[in-house]
Amino acid sequence: MSSVEARLFHGTRDVLPSELLPQKELVATLTRTFEAFGFAPVETPAMEYVDILLGKYGAEGEKLIYKLAYDDGNTLALRYDLTVPLSRLVAMHPELPKPFKRYQIQPVWRADRAQPAQGRFREFIQCDVDTVGTSSLVADAENLAVVHAGILASGMDGFVIKINHRKLLRGMMAYAGLPSTRDKEILRVVDKLDKIGLDEVISELGLIGVPVEAITKLVDLMQLTGSPEVVLGEARRRLTGVAEADTGLLEVEAMLGHTRALGVPETRLRVDLSLTRGLDYYTGPVYEIVTTEIERFGSLGGGGRYDDLLSLFGGEPVPATGVSIGLTRLLAALVKLGKLRARESATDLLISRFSDTPVDLALKVASNLRSQGFAVEWYYEADRLKKQFQYAERKGIPIVVILGASEVERGDVTAKCLATSEQVTLSYDAMTLWIREKLAARAM
């Protein structure tokens, strides 16, 4: 057999214990949050028929779909997001009671140019919550409350949720005297405001033939800043009489009211009239979570309402709304900020051994400790104690249990807490209590 270089496809990554342990904890927290809002879990296959995915994301997005070289190369593709597979699933299961509230934590694939420093990968995990079958803006507000709680729970504290509305955007186009047929190309430029700056946006809009007066009108609106009330109030003043804008404004106001009632602090919410979001399927409120702690880092999550997507799979239109947390990117951000509490192992106790340790007796002690609920690891070799302690140190195992001939003889057990250097020799029962105490203190 010839050997091959061990390597990884660009944009994919291995996740080692030090990162996966905290990730799993975070997923457990997210799951609890999702379920607290009434969402139930679902999983869908990694691959879908190509035509299920086409025509939903827009030209830009569609280019990034990984098509599989299966059959004629035009049959299967890896899923690009979790929203379209959910829509397909709901269309196939009309018996599901509506509103259908589901969460889904699975990887998606995008043939993007990966840039790990910006949290961009070709394979990453999304955590979606979606509510299918209601037009209530409370569902949108719940999306915001859920991501707010989820991102906060991850330990990330510098973030804001940017909010806009597709109808408001169309109203802005009308107000500027621009045809709705051009909204995609124009709004794409508008969306770049905070990245390329005002002057660049103005000149790019000029380049694609937008009249100067229209640019002025758009840009003046986009630049509104301040609290949601201020921005909405000013937008309302300027957009009076534009029907679509009016609907959008009313919906954003209602949604924000519900969101505050759900306990999301005002300071986290920004109405940003330059936010458009690239995916084609959004029809109502749209939102995007951005970190304020890292320059030029992609969004931590995003979502919005997509009332027309379900009808693309036949049948009647079903209103739906959802939001996604980019788990892989969120973790990458936490690592970059040094906020991830890394841990090499989930083990609580390491049972050390010597050449004179009666192995099977010590294994019974290990089993007993496991049945008490502790995570217990056995040290296989009768190495020098120094080496056994070094091993525990490196893996972040908090307590070393020493069980040698002298302990066996006396019928007790010795244990040392590495963090505090405390060492005690106690009876088995007393030891259980002592260990529990030390582990509890550590968790603080």
Next chain:
RNA sequence: GUGGGUGUAGCUCAGUUGGUUAGAGCGUGAGAUUGUGGUUCUCGAGGUCGCGGGUUCAAUUCCCGUCACCCACCCCA
């Protein structure tokens, strides 16, 4: 897909104005009187100098190509 940059040990990098045995720090392995870690000290392992071709007596060093990676744009999670 477009523009710029970088490829030397597991990681971060030095170096050779072209010359025979290519270095450091970190990490890693062993040890400093055989039941005690995080500090220190000693010794060791580990490199076809990205790959292919060219110039040359001689290339890791110069030239060309190629691949990979990084950064920015685009877009997003």
